Amino acid sequence: MSLELNYELLVALLVLTTAGWSVAARDSYSATVGFVSYGLLLAIVWMQLQAVDVALTEVAIGSGLTGLLLLGAAARLRAAEARVVARPSAMLRVTAALACAGLSVALAYTVLSLPRAAPSLAAEAVAALPATGLGNPVNGVLMAYRAFDTLLEKVVLVLSLVGVWSLAPDAGWTGRPRLLHPFADDGVLPFLARTLPPLGLLLGVHLMWNGADEPGGAFQGATVLAAMWLLVLMAGLGEAPQVSARWVRAAAVAGPATFLAVGLAGMGVAGAFLAYPEPHAKALILFVEVPMMLTIALVLALLVAGPPESAPGR
């Protein structure tokens, strides 16, 4: 076994350990911390698999934003969860463990018996890339070849925001989401919230702009923007917008609406839904990506912020 595989074995073991921890830890807060570390380690795995775009997404959304969401929930449910004492019977746990191990073995067998000549669309993806004006094949798939998936995914984001808002208590409907961090007063968080956002803004726009040719893209850039905004909100330096504000609703649908409009225009100009007329493909993709990035940033942040609450006298 080579030295390199030893390193990979170590990473795989760490991934499995943190995964096991986030299932087995007694306290949900510890489990969530385990889950965040798990996401970071998983990003190393994605780097090893030569999928830099996925690694960026995993760090930003899978580990970062999901972690923030879960930490907030774990903190709010801590007292109630402490009263949960019952564990399922040993019999049930053993049966479940056997069933899950069986599933894992079946999946492992599938992995080991994958065809030796792996099917791949890489050559086709690279061959058609010049027509899109992009240099990053992953972005080519997202914005051109499988643009329909990306469009629907934006719709899913907006729908889940509608879902989250619909869970607002009656009194909160015209209010704002509130996510003041319990440690907001200790100075470090407000300091970071004052110093980081300019850099974060630059990094976010850079990731989006550079995503055309290098790893990165609208998603990863938007997540950085969302994180900066959440930092400001949690430090108490800004207020989340009222969910009934018109600009919030307009911004939430701007991305998918532009995408849909360009897609429909493609029917007339390029002969198919979501097709780009070739010489203008790059310009159109950018035209779609900019409002999309704003929508993603806004929706991701508001999904973490949760439903609006009635404003208490704070």
Next chain:
Amino acid sequence: MNPATLYGLCGAALVGIGLYGLLTEPRLLRKIIAFNLVGSGVFLLFGVVARRGADAGLGGDPVPQALVITGIVVAFSATALAVTVLLRLHEAGGGVSFDDRAGDEGKERTTS
């Protein structure tokens, strides 16, 4: 064994670990975390397929990679919705777990 296969086995194990948590853990928040583990295990299997499809000078097939990126974002949306439902359920006096003894205080109350 090459690295891709190793990580494929890792993904297979992650699905099992996550499913075990989903089945045996009574607390709902923990079920959400466990479900995310299952999801990321499946994504990892996609990543292995992508890595095996390395061709044309790329380190991996970009199509499954792009699908995973979409998948991660959708998984986040679903998690956000699930967490919000759970927090609301708790606020409205419902339990935080499938364990009968917890959330007793809200059990008989009907929520509006």
